[in-house]
Amino acid sequence: MNAGSIPILSIMLAVPTLAAIACLFARAEMARIIALTATLFNLLLGVWLWLSYDPAGAQWQFVENAELFGPIGWKLGIDGISLTLIMLSVFLMPICIGASWHAIDKRVGEYMAAFLLMETLMIGVFAAQDLLLFYIFFEAGLIPMYLIIGIWGGADRIYASYKFFLYTLLGSVVMLIAMLWMIQQAGTADIPTLLNTDFAPEAQKWLWLAFFASFAVKMPMWPVHTWLPDAHVQAPTAGSVILAGVLLKMGGYGFLRFSLPMFPEASADFIPLVFGLSMVAVVYTSLVALVQNDMKKLIAYSSVAHMAIVTVGLFTFNQQGIEGAIIVMLSHGLVSGALFLCVGVIYDRLHTREISRYGGLSINMPKYALLFMLFTMASVGLPGTSGFVGEFLSLAGAYKVSTWATLIATTGIILGAGYMLYLYRRIAFGEQVNADAAAMRDMDGREMWLLAPIAAAVLWMGVYPETFLAPIRRDVANIVDRIERAAPAGDTKLKDQDPTTAKYRVGGHEEKAAEGSH
Amino acid sequence: MDLNASLYLVRPEVILSFSALALLLVSAWRAECGRLVSILAVATLAGAGAYVAHFLCNDTDAMAFYGLFSNDSFANLSKILIYIAAAIALMIAPRFLEKAGAMRAEYPVLILLSCIGMGIMVSATDLVTLYIGLELQSLSAYVLASFARYDGRSAEAGLKYFVLGGLASGILLFGMSLLYGFAGSTSFAAISAAIGGDAGLGLVFGIVFVLSGLAFKISAAPFHMWTPDVYEGAPTPVTAFFASAPKVAAIALTMRVAVEAFGSQIAVWQQIIIAVALMSIIIGAVGAIGQQNLKRLLAYSSINNVGFILIGLAAGTEQGIAAMFVYLAIYVAMTLGSFIILMQLKDRDGAYREGMSDIAGLSKTRPALAAMLAIFMFSLAGIPPLFGFWGKLVVFQAAVAANLLPLAVIGIAASVIGAFYYLKVVKVMYFDDPADVIFAGDDKTLTWTGAALALANSPVGYLSIPVLGLLSAQAARTLF
Numbered sequence: 001m002n003a004g005s006i007p008i009l010s011i012m013l014a015v016p017t018l019a020a021i022a023c024l025f026a027r028a029e030m031a032r033i034i035a036l037t038a039t040l041f042n043l044l045l046g047v048w049l050w051l052s053y054d055p056a057g058a059q060w061q062f063v064e065n066a067e068l069f070g071p072i073g074w075k076l077g078i079d080g081i082s083l084t085l086i087m088l089s090v091f092l093m094p095i096c097i098g099a100s101w102h103a104i105d106k107r108v109g110e111y112m113a114a115f116l117l118m119e120t121l122m123i124g125v126f127a128a129q130d131l132l133l134f135y136i137f138f139e140a141g142l143i144p145m146y147l148i149i150g151i152w153g154g155a156d157r158i159y160a161s162y163k164f165f166l167y168t169l170l171g172s173v174v175m176l177i178a179m180l181w182m183i184q185q186a187g188t189a190d191i192p193t194l195l196n197t198d199f200a201p202e203a204q205k206w207l208w209l210a211f212f213a214s215f216a217v218k219m220p221m222w223p224v225h226t227w228l229p230d231a232h233v234q235a236p237t238a239g240s241v242i243l244a245g246v247l248l249k250m251g252g253y254g255f256l257r258f259s260l261p262m263f264p265e266a267s268a269d270f271i272p273l274v275f276g277l278s279m280v281a282v283v284y285t286s287l288v289a290l291v292q293n294d295m296k297k298l299i300a301y302s303s304v305a306h307m308a309i310v311t312v313g314l315f316t317f318n319q320q321g322i323e324g325a326i327i328v329m330l331s332h333g334l335v336s337g338a339l340f341l342c343v344g345v346i347y348d349r350l351h352t353r354e355i356s357r358y359g360g361l362s363i364n365m366p367k368y369a370l371l372f373m374l375f376t377m378a379s380v381g382l383p384g385t386s387g388f389v390g391e392f393l394s395l396a397g398a399y400k401v402s403t404w405a406t407l408i409a410t411t412g413i414i415l416g417a418g419y420m421l422y423l424y425r426r427i428a429f430g431e432q433v434n435a436d437a438a439a440m441r442d443m444d445g446r447e448m449w450l451l452a453p454i455a456a457a458v459l460w461m462g463v464y465p466e467t468f469l470a471p472i473r474r475d476v477a478n479i480v481d482r483i484e485r486a487a488p489a490g491d492t493k494l495k496d497q498d499p500t501t502a503k504y505r506v507g508g509h510e511e512k513a514a515e516g517s518h
Numbered sequence: 519m520d521l522n523a524s525l526y527l528v529r530p531e532v533i534l535s536f537s538a539l540a541l542l543l544v545s546a547w548r549a550e551c552g553r554l555v556s557i558l559a560v561a562t563l564a565g566a567g568a569y570v571a572h573f574l575c576n577d578t579d580a581m582a583f584y585g586l587f588s589n590d591s592f593a594n595l596s597k598i599l600i601y602i603a604a605a606i607a608l609m610i611a612p613r614f615l616e617k618a619g620a621m622r623a624e625y626p627v628l629i630l631l632s633c634i635g636m637g638i639m640v641s642a643t644d645l646v647t648l649y650i651g652l653e654l655q656s657l658s659a660y661v662l663a664s665f666a667r668y669d670g671r672s673a674e675a676g677l678k679y680f681v682l683g684g685l686a687s688g689i690l691l692f693g694m695s696l697l698y699g700f701a702g703s704t705s706f707a708a709i710s711a712a713i714g715g716d717a718g719l720g721l722v723f724g725i726v727f728v729l730s731g732l733a734f735k736i737s738a739a740p741f742h743m744w745t746p747d748v749y750e751g752a753p754t755p756v757t758a759f760f761a762s763a764p765k766v767a768a769i770a771l772t773m774r775v776a777v778e779a780f781g782s783q784i785a786v787w788q789q790i791i792i793a794v795a796l797m798s799i800i801i802g803a804v805g806a807i808g809q810q811n812l813k814r815l816l817a818y819s820s821i822n823n824v825g826f827i828l829i830g831l832a833a834g835t836e837q838g839i840a841a842m843f844v845y846l847a848i849y850v851a852m853t854l855g856s857f858i859i860l861m862q863l864k865d866r867d868g869a870y871r872e873g874m875s876d877i878a879g880l881s882k883t884r885p886a887l888a889a890m891l892a893i894f895m896f897s898l899a900g901i902p903p904l905f906g907f908w909g910k911l912v913v914f915q916a917a918v919a920a921n922l923l924p925l926a927v928i929g930i931a932a933s934v935i936g937a938f939y940y941l942k943v944v945k946v947m948y949f950d951d952p953a954d955v956i957f958a959g960d961d962k963t964l965t966w967t968g969a970a971l972a973l974a975n976s977p978v979g980y981l982s983i984p985v986l987g988l989l990s991a992q993a994a995r996t997l998f
Contacts, residue, residue: 068980110881139901140903143896146944158949162945170934173933173934174931176911176930177914177930180914
């Protein structure tokens with residue numbers, strides 16, 4: 001198989017776009033089939049991409065460059081980090097379409113078109129190698145998501161859609177000015193070139209803050225997270241899945257692709273800010289999650305807490321921390337997506353998200369209870385699931401930089417166990433107090449097909465994370481190399497070179513591998 | 519320079535003048551031939567446009583009539599935009615005006631006269647030529663605003679426009695007389711040469727008055743008050759015309775005056791333009807929020823957009839001028855498209871509706887219409903991937919290149935306020951329950967021009983970036 005000569009990334013962008021246009025003109029049943037076919041086809045292309053990607057090859061692979069739009073270059077290309085996130089997107093999309101199969105019965109064509117456009121834009125964000133092209137994909141996602149929340153959302157959907165749109169827009173426009181300034185200074189919008197451009201430390205601060213405004217909202221970090229619970233609660237199930245699964249990852253991807261390697265000095269200077277906000281987020285949003293009565297809101301707040309661990313991991317400036325952050329992003333994409341699907345399953349039956357309306361579901365819905373248990377455990381970070389790997393790595397990385405930040409961030413895992421298990425107890429265990437909830441039938445084949453692949457991926461990532469670490473290792477090492485000159489000293493008392501402690505250091509071999517590669 | 523050479527250079531204006539007079543005679547004898555005259559007028563515009571395109575392709579740069587009139591790429595690109603906008607305004611009008619009982623042959627003739635005035639405006643290199651062109655355009659516009667003369671709102675719009683326009687012309691003339699007094703010449707080049715160095719108070723006054731008069735013509739804040747009233751009152755095709763062609767002409771004129779006549783005093787006018795731009799953006803955005811009438815809303819939107827265009831002028835660089843052209847071209851497509859959609863909002867009795875509540879749930883009853891209006895709204899808001907984004911991007915790029923970072927940051931942050939009301943239109947169409955007011959229109963011209971403009975504003979429009987960039991750079995170069 002030779003994927004080098006075929007513009008596979010362009011094809012992956014074109015397939016959902018064309019399918020979206022077709023869906024607009026198709027009737028409901030036809031639109032569903034078109035959407036499912038297109039997303040499955042894109043998944044196949046994604047698998048092909050994954051198989052053809054050479055972790056030891058060039059840093060940027062599947063590079064395309066067409067001078068179509070004058071100053072905006074149609075430049076695409078991926079490294080390992082992009083690859084994993086693109087895989088996450090194409091993996092979740094057919095599941096989203098499947099989740100909306102019966103749940104959406106009005107304006108199906110437009111709904112499917114909006115989702116397919118979302119897929120195009122998500123792949124575009126992760127594959128763009130031109131700063132302006134990236135911004136276009138990044139911003140354009142607002143329009144379909146605004147429509148998805150506003151048209152097919154819950155009772156308070158209009159407020160939520162406005163808040164989502166304006167919040168994220170305000171965050172991003174300042175970033176645009178920063179991008180224009182960078183293009184002006186560097187004379188190019190080419191991301192690989194910009195990655196190796198050194199901006200003056202004074203300018204870096206402003207640029208970093210401008211990018212931070214955008215990515216912190218997208219991530220979302222405390223205190224600009226308030227759009228997320230609203231958007232999640234009001235969005236239809238599949239909308240929540242895509243929002244939590246992929247859209248939030250754009251923030252982390254942005255930090256990783258832009259903030260860290262382009263502004264290393266500023267990133268180091270702002271570590272206290274990032275860690276501070278993340279620590280608050282972990283504790284505060286976990287506590288908020290603990291008192292929620294609405295299932296979706298609870299999971300939404302748990303997302304903020306998990307994303308805070310991502311930001312801690314990203315700003316550790318070391319291999320483990322950043323790798324861990326990426327794994328948390330992937331894991332959270334799968335797990336929170338699955339949890340929203342689980343909520344969707346029972347929401348479709350009872351049409352309420354209130355936790356107290358359920359109870360004792362393990363009796364009448366054993367299959368559901370089992371899968372829900374698995375994802376709950378993955379969210380908590382039980383060893384053997386994906387959540388453990390990522391959180392462990394990123395916190396181990398963080399420990400090298402700041403003991404206190406790690407200590408407080410780790411409470412998130414304990415609190416996470418608290419609110420997730422409490423949620424699970426209230427829904428699956430206990431007396432069957434609600435007759436209608438007790439009469440609900442177990443999951444049907446379609447719902448099993450939605451959740452089973454995610455369950456498999458979660459376990460795979462938990463048991464053998466190497467599959468997912470292999471493609472990103474070298475790219476993370478590149479970033480670590482790039483930012484090493486600004487790396488903070490850290491408050492650890494262990495000496496790196498001390499041979500007596502070498503065997504206790506976690507992940508030491510990875511650092512050696514990284515050192516060997518340059 | 520002999521007369522023949524001069525006449526060759528003004529040939530587009532000559533064609534338009536003779537045709538306008540001939541068509542006026544035709545309409546004097548046959549009153550009920552509005553449609554025929556409209557078609558002939560469009561043909562005339564195409565003929566004149568062919569000459570302009572010819573000049574543009576050859577990058578002609580010559581003076582006619584002893585330095586009173588310049589035929590350069592700057593003027594020619596503006597004229598192309600003006601003629602296209604005017605032709606569309608002619609094509610979409612007949613059915614609407616017939617319904618209002620006001621379709622008369624004078625409409626196309628007035629549009630043509632206005633086009634001559636605008637052509638002179640953008641080519642003017644002398645204060646006198648400038649004023650003649652401006653008045654020719656304005657006087658035609660006053661009549662056009664009150665064209666549906668049995669409609670009280672239209673008559674009111676015309677009167678308001680006339681009185682306030684007269685005031686603005688007075689202000690402009692006063693500024694011009696001051697300039698003449700200090701510079702001793704009415705020619706732009708001579709003024710620029712004479713006023714270099716330390717600017718005295720009188721000269722600054724002259725510049726401020728001239729720019730204020732021009733700000734009125736482009737409906738920039740704080741001289742924007744007439745815009746919502748006139749836009750609301752005038753018949754919709756006329757409003758579409760006002761929002762496009764004269765705006766291009768007046769903005770191009772402002773560019774030329776600022777750069778060619780005041781080029782040696784950039785520091786003086788730059789702060790004025792920055793203030794005007796920011797005020798327009800913010801007033802345009804905030805003023806639109808409470809509007810219930812779509813035409814008023816689009817009026818505020820045009821004020822808002824003028825603010826963004828002026829950011830390019832505030833940069834005061836060649837890049838900024840080129841960016842303004844790009845923005846203007848996209849703006850014409852966006853705004854004409856929006857008005858064309860508005861003209862298709864007819865209720866069961868065939869009456870035109872323009873209220874915000876009338877389009878509630880439009881996406882369910884008329885999905886294509888709603889989708890197109892949504893495209894225009896997102897494009898006006900400058901949300902990628904729609905083409906309006908590119909216009910905003912280039913002006914901000916020029917501002918950043920000119921080191922006007924605070925202006926860029928405030929301007930773009932204010933664009934988020936603007937996004938709010940554009941989103942509101944989309945929300946009303948897509949999220950609200952159908953009001954069931956709007957019924958299918960049957961005007962094929964409107965459908966097709968609307969669809970074409972929507973396509974131009976969709977991501978497909980990005981394909982035109984290379985051409986647009988080339989032409990606007992060529993036009994900007996002639997000013998510097």
